Every structure is written in structure tokens, then in C-alpha cells.
Amino acid sequence: MKLILAGILILIGLFVIYRGFTTLTFKARGETIPVLGFLIPTQDWSLYTFGAAFVLLGIANTASPLRAQKIMRRAAY
Template structure:
């Protein structure tokens, strides 16, 4: 039950961050700054694209993380006979996150 609540909260947080990213990316560079998610972002094209891209990446990672963790927890619950399979799945998840960030 706790896992489902955590997954749901991560999904909602990902949607909120992604919505803010789309809002930042569609904002035109007028004025001095805009205030989004507790940060004052300079209203210049470079900074709007930079912060919008970062928020979009974080939002997508938050949305996809419950799916990746669900696969990890499902393999763990199957009581795999060798720990090497669980370690291999954890390594794959970490490598996947690193590739998404890069």
C-alpha cells in the first residue's frame, strides 16, 4: 500500500513539474524575470530554454520512475534464487537513469 502511494505522489509531482516546464518553454522573453516553482528565472531566451529543458527532464524522470521501480520491486518479490539477478536489474535501472540524464 505504501508503494502505491509513493508511486502516485511521484506521478503527480512529475505531471506538475512537466506542466511548469511547458509553461516556461512557451513563455516569451519579456520583462526582467518570471517566478516559477519558487525560483526567479531571468526572462531571456537562453535561461528560459535552459530551465524549461531541465524541468522537463526532471518531470519525465519523475513520471517514468514508478514504472522502473515497479519492475525492480516485482523482480524482488519473485524471490529470485540468486541475488545476481536482482543486482543486475538494479544496475540496469541505474544505467538507464544515467543515460536519461546524459
């Protein structure tokens, strides 16, 4: 069960990283774009800020199951 939950968290993290990269590389056209439930204005500053935030959150979400395993292994000793 823990392995399945870790796999799901890693997949969600990778998806958030992907959406962050697509937001970072988006060509600004129009008023706003919907990304992960947020309406992001299409100014360069907003795209860079939200894209970088999504990439960092995705990395944290991807690394959390791996860090939890390391902490649990360390606590067992």
C-alpha cells in the first residue's frame, strides 16, 4: 500500500513539474490561461513566477515519498 501511495505521489509531482515547464515556456497571448485550477495572467512576470512555483512544488511532491522512506529507515534503527 505504501508503494502504491508513493507511486501516485511521484506521478502527481511529475505532472505538476510538466505543467510548470509548459507555463514557463508558454507564449503569452490573450488575457489569462488556466493552469491547475488557477487563472494566470499572461504577463511575463506572472508566467515565470507561477511556472517556477509549480516546478518547485512538483519537485517537492516527487521527493517527499523518497525522503519519507529515508526518515522511516533512519527511525527504525
